[in-house]
Amino acid sequence: MNNYKTIGCMILAFLLVVTGCSNNAENTAQVDDKLISDPNKVFIGFLLDTLQEERWYKDKELFEGEVDKLGGRVKTLAANGLDDVQFKQAELLIEEGVDVLVVVPHDAEVSAAIVDLAHEAGVKVISYDRLIKNAQVDYYVSFDNVKVGELQAAEIVKNKSVGQFAYIGGAESDNNAVLFRQGAMNVLQPLIDNGDIRLVFDQYTDGWDPAIAEQNMVQALKANGNQIDAVVAANDGTAGGVINALSTVGLAGKIPVSGQDAELAGVQRVVEGTQTMTIYKSINQLAAQAAEMAVKVAKGEDIATDGAVNNGEVDVPSILLAPIAVTKDNVRETVIKDGYLKEEEVYKK
Structure with missing residues (x-):
């Protein structure tokens, strides 16, 4: 029974795709193909742990909107708390040609495998809000x-x-x-x-x-x-x-x-x-900062950070925002x- 549940969740998670490119599937597919093949466009994969909590809907909408303002496109997938689904989603996005993965990890340790997978494909990884542990994470954006x-x-x-x-x-x-x-x-x-x-x-x-x-x-x-x-x-x-x-x-x-x-x-x-x-x-601030970083990373531009956070393997260049x-x-x-x-x-x- 648990296997059927897992398979069902995986199918649901794969269907949870938001590109911000179009309101219909036909046009979305056309734009995605163009994004992947056009070196002047950036294609960002946004991996969420879950959309079962109110705040992550706000992150999704804000991040996608900010990337769109900067001329990029986003495909968002949510694993809803399943580590194996999140890894499969990373595989999917890498196969589709993303320039950067922005990841909200479900499990800080398990998600290290996503970083390894991305780096093997030449894709950089930004850890969003939650830090991925014991991996060569490229950047981290969060709060203190x-x-x-x-x-x-x-x-x-x-x-x-x-x-x-x-x-x-x-x-x-x-x-x-x-x-x-x-x-x-x-x-x-x-x-x-x-x-x-x-x-x-x-x-x-x-x-x-x-x-x-x-x-x-x-x-x-x-x-x-x-x-x-x-x-x-x-x-x-x-x-x-x-x-x-x-x-x-x-x-x-x-x-x-x-x-x-x-x-x-x-x-x-x-x-x-x-x-x-x-x-x-301020998720507005977090999403804007992460979107700006993701687009710059995709373009190979320099990233200004304000410090580094050790994740057990490396000191990850980081931007930490102030909570209120x-x-x-x-x-x-x-x-x-x-x-x-x-x-x-x-x-x-």
Whole structure:
């Protein structure tokens, strides 16, 4: 049964192709052929881990739009959390003649094989938002993910600086989740060391699945007699799961909970008071930066970076953008002002 499911997902993922070239299949095929054969055009492959989370639709649309403005074309494929599908999609795009692969890896380690495959074909790889580990990645564009974790924990500590804390992380297979926790612990560890905080639960969340995050939070509550004073949750999805669990014991809105990604549901919870904060990472800025880099790489132009991040094998030339903490007090000045979310959506007008 699992084999049939995997095959079905692969077929679905292969069908999930977005070129930004045309609204009908016949014209798309014609334009793709022209792109591959025309050395004056750039053809970029965009490999997404998933389109099962709200934020990645925004990345897809923004990245494709930015590449289009720069005169390139994009084919986007989403693996929906399946490593074997993502590798097959990379093979497909390389066979079709992409100049560059921009990859949001599902598994930071497993995705190293995509880099090897691309380099064998002379195709460079840009790691988008999430870093591919232990591979000769050419470039990395993301946010300062250690800073994300620091902002999350700092905002929670502003609201509650003593007591029993729980950490509900992301997927350990995602290097960003490891960095978020590292940043959070930069803030929490001194308070743990002096006895102000007890970290009574510390668990990653498989697949960033909100349902698993909820189960983890239920476990944390049971193990501590519902005596949890604050929760650092790695993103808005895990925060949603945490808040569901807290609501069953009457604690939703009574203890601080962090989040990240500024998803609509997360920002709505922030203004309602059940979630303390989220992190706004300007996807407009990320997509624009990645698109500009991809087009320049495809053309063989020089790339200006602001540092390097070690991925276990090499120091990857990187551009790291600044994250912003969003609370009830600055929603209008951040996500709404930038046009990322609409005021009537956030405030349910």
